[in-house]
Amino acid sequence: MSYYRAPLEEITFALETVAGMKQWSSVSGFEEAGEDLVLAVLEEAGKLATDVIAPTNAVGDAEGAVLKDGAVKTPDAFKPMHETFVEGGWSTLSADPELGGQGLPASLEIAVTEMVTSANMAYSLQPLLTSGAIQAIHAHASDDLRMTYLPKMVSGEWSGAMNLTEPSAGSDVGALRAKAEKQPDGTYLISGQKIYITWGEHDLCDNVVHLVLARLPDSPPGTKGISMFIVPKFLVNKDGSIGERNDVKCVSLEHKLGIHGSPTCTMAFGESGNCVGYLVGEENFGMRNMFTMMNHARIGVGLQGVAIAERAYQHSVLFAQDRVQSAEIGAKSRDSVPIINHPDVRRMLMTIRATAEASRAIIYRNVWAADRAHKATDKEEKRAAAGEADLLTPISKAYSTDVGVEAASLAVQIHGGMGFVEETGVAQYYRDARIAPIYEGTNGIQALDLAGRKLNADGGAHWRALIAEMRSFAGELSRSMASAKPALIEGIDALEDAATTLFANGFENIVDTAGAATPYLRLFGTVLGAHLLAQQAIEAERRLASNEGNPSFLKSKISVARFYIEQILPTATALAGPIKAGAKSMMAMENVDFGRA
Helix, strand or coil: CCCCCCCHHHHHHHHHHHCCHHHHHHCCCCCCCCHHHHHHHHHHHHHHHHHHHHHHHHHHHHHCCEEECCEEECCCCHHHHHHHHHHCCHHHCCCCHHHCCCCCCHHHHHHHHHHHHHHCHHHHHHHHHHHHHHHHHHHHCCHHHHHHHHHHHHHCCEEEEEECCECCECCCHHHCCCEEEECCCCCEEEEEEEEEEECCCCCCCCEEEEEEEEECCCCCCHHHHEEEEEEECEEECCCCCEEEECCEEEEEECCCCCCCCCCEEEEEECCCCCCEEEEECCCCCHHHHHHHHHHHHHHHHHHHHHHHHHHHHHHHHHHHHHCEEEECCCCCCCCEEEHHHCHHHHHHHHHHHHHHHHHHHHHHHHHHHHHHHHHCCCHHHHHHHHHHHHHHHHHHHHHHHHHHHHHHHHHHHHHHHHHHCHHHCHHHHHHHHCCCCCCCCCHHHHHHHHHHHHCCHHHHHHHHHHHHHHHHHHCCCCHHHHHHHHHHHHHHHHHHHHHHHHHHHCHHHHHHHHHHHHHHHHHHHHHHHHHHHHHHHHHHHHHHHCCCCCHHHHHHHHHHHHHHHHHHHHHHHCCHHHHHHCCHHHHCCCHHHHCCC
């Protein structure tokens, strides 16, 4: 039984309130994104996710991906499901119309991606990585490479994969050893091994287009000496048809905690000395170019936290409504009641829902900022939008995936002992969710990026602008949200104080900044989530007063915002203390003293 139904009312409301949905058609290049078209796309995507993709989730988890003779076989249900996805044109939503795309806002695509991810996270990684590879190739490759690879990737016939990690180079990408040697014809011979390559080999598409980071013989050390290459599974003939097999293969699959349907590959390049690669952009600029794909993937991975939390919530609500146990606290009757009547179960359900909705709002706003940065013609508007998108990206990735794991864990807890066995299905959400804080840059790295780079960008202009917006909005809270005003202002004060402290640290106190980075990101994400949920609550209040929309849904938006601000925000506000305390206590012990011998 599928426990997922696409939450179209919630997604549409989030797009309208934080992602500028009603403004899309007035933006140059998005003229086709009128409300009627957008709602039709969302409705059809909901049907696809609910009826076609969601039923494959548990099946894919049970069967997993299998490697035999260098070929990866995906679960049986994946091939027809993927064919339906491709035939529906779902891979083309935001791609360039000149390449066969529809040119719609990425803000719409992210909503569709959420539904696909909730339906089957393991499968969703394949179109996610392909979309990111398309962006990187489109931004940095030559016209010839664009026209050779992108049309088939946009259509969904070919897929993309990201190849960074090596046995000796994980988070420290600058330590990678994969080699590239230039040939007289302008191609490069690639050699080396890459590990943890998601969807690096599979049977859903006719070709896999690998984006590979490798080092030229005379390149400088570290990340400044890395170049990016297209390495196709099959070489492409001049007429665009599939040619001979390239010298690249999958030599093993990882046996993982979760996302079993997603093949995580160890890829060998050039074992026979004949792996052909094509340079993307300039030599030694590969790391910069790869960030186009990485930032896209980081937002997509953040969305996995939202998607898993949403599915875990729906599953848990159904269980809590059906599971009868114990008398209701404070009631005269001692008859057992559904556990949804018990305060602690409600606390867990509300926590899952509130953090999922806050994370969704953060990510949708993040992508809308990226859309504005892409389409804006005014230089200052473009700079501000790009700065906001950069600032929010590590928060989208880290905060959302952290709360996604917490939500999945709470879902197991709601189910009690039944949640700890596989038959109920909720354990899969926890197993699947756990990878998201790790890949595409661990959440600790995201926190360092926020506190060490994004905080200082443009002299701190972007976080200062966001805090000013929050403070202005909080000062105007009234009516049903008036009681939330003190807690919201206290959270904003704590965030500004923490940001000011870290901004002033400089290099001489960089260890203190590094030690405070993770709690700072959590504080930032929680306060921003509170702000965006409060905005949604005020809009819900307005619509209720005007008799617009579904009263039950709108009242729930106000309830969720109040719960988040009263119950979740204060726990994050308390992080201001650890942030300002610095790293002294965590660095005090000698390495040897950590042992128990």
